[in-house]
Amino acid sequence: MTEPVVETEKLSKFYGDFKAVDGISFQIGQGECFGLLGPNGAGKTTTIRMLYGYTPLSSGSLKIFGRDIRQDLRAVKQHIGVCQQEDNLDPDLSVLQNLLVFARYFDIPRALARQRAEELLRFFALEGRSGANIRELSGGMKRRLVLARALLNEPKLLILDEPTTGLDPQSRHQVWERLEELKTRGLTILLTSHYLEEAARLCDRLIIIDHGRIIVEGAPAELVARYVGREVIEVVAPTEEMRDFLKRQRADFEDLGHRLVVYNQNGDELFIHLAKDFCRRGCTLRQATLEDVFLRLTGRELRE
Ligand SMILES: Nc1ncnc2c1ncn2[C@@H]1O[C@H](COP(=O)(O)OP(=O)(O)O)[C@@H](O)[C@H]1O
Ligand SMILES: [Mg+2]
Numbered sequence: 001m002t003e004p005v006v007e008t009e010k011l012s013k014f015y016g017d018f019k020a021v022d023g024i025s026f027q028i029g030q031g032e033c034f035g036l037l038g039p040n041g042a043g044k045t046t047t048i049r050m051l052y053g054y055t056p057l058s059s060g061s062l063k064i065f066g067r068d069i070r071q072d073l074r075a076v077k078q079h080i081g082v083c084q085q086e087d088n089l090d091p092d093l094s095v096l097q098n099l100l101v102f103a104r105y106f107d108i109p110r111a112l113a114r115q116r117a118e119e120l121l122r123f124f125a126l127e128g129r130s131g132a133n134i135r136e137l138s139g140g141m142k143r144r145l146v147l148a149r150a151l152l153n154e155p156k157l158l159i160l161d162e163p164t165t166g167l168d169p170q171s172r173h174q175v176w177e178r179l180e181e182l183k184t185r186g187l188t189i190l191l192t193s194h195y196l197e198e199a200a201r202l203c204d205r206l207i208i209i210d211h212g213r214i215i216v217e218g219a220p221a222e223l224v225a226r227y228v229g230r231e232v233i234e235v236v237a238p239t240e241e242m243r244d245f246l247k248r249q250r251a252d253f254e255d256l257g258h259r260l261v262v263y264n265q266n267g268d269e270l271f272i273h274l275a276k277d278f279c280r281r282g283c284t285l286r287q288a289t290l291e292d293v294f295l296r297l298t299g300r301e302l303r304e
Pocket of ligand 1: 020039040041044045
């Protein structure tokens with residue numbers, strides 16, 4: 001195996017006594033799209049801020065491109081592209097100017113910066129907007145511009161903090177397609193998200209963190225198979241007989257009161273039986289998803 005692009009060992013961040021990130025270890029390989037998932041307040045943003053040197057680590061070790069971030073931050077940062085959780089564009093500059101000014105931080109020569117900026121605007125379907133003011137852009141356009149900006153220095157590692165939060169479905173799908181294209185070009189991507197559909201589609205491997213700790217790690221399909229199974233049966237307005245039946249069957253299910261979520265590990269028999277004898281008010285059989293894994297492992301109570 002080639003050297004990992006990112007390697008953390010017991011990475012931690014404390015704010016006073018509060019452990020925002022509490023000893024997490026993971027590796028990201030070359031060309032991998034790696035997901036960092038977790039509920040609000042889990043420590044996703046804090047983790048990736050340490051990775052791009054925005055927040056110093058409290059303890060543990062962190063290597064990027066094989067270099068210790070505490071010794072080689074400047075050199076490492078040259079090859080990282082970052083898309084922060086908030087769109088921090090300069091509202092006083094045009095679309096193109098936002099890119100050109102940013103290119104100066106990386107000492108990219110003017111002519112080259114302009115050429116790359118124009119290419120990236122095309123890549124993100126913003127070429128008609130290069131003279132526009134930031135205030136005239138939709139949420140989706142701003143996100144795409146932030147992504148374009150993150151690629152100006154031709155990074156070897158792209159770090160994205162909730163790249164599609166708040167976007168409409170069209171914009172979200174467009175971002176996903178662009179990211180998939182970047183993946184096929186071999187770019188290593190680290191992505192945080194709380195959209196499980198996004199993570200399942202884009203990530204080769206992911207970790208779910210909660211309260212600053214890793215709960216699970218694996219490929220999306222593998223996690224679904226391991227923690228949920230093949231299918232899920234959703235039951236609306238369950239009866240007591242149905243609950244008794246499921247208990248007798250030793251079925252694996254969650255009781256939400258007005259609804260049951262049955263994790264179906266093997267075959268259709270259980271569903272057929274339920275549908276025939278118990279499901280008068282509605283039973284749905286569907287494929288298990290990463291969202292089921294997430295809710296199972298992090299619970300259903302509201303966060304922050
Ligand atoms: N500068 C800070 N000072 C104190 N607490 C912080 C600071 N930044 C983040 N936190 C806390 O650390 C926890 C993790 O935050 P964050 O990494 O932003 O979570 P996520 O991105 O997963 O939603 C939260 O409880 C948050 O309130
Ligand atoms: Mg965050």
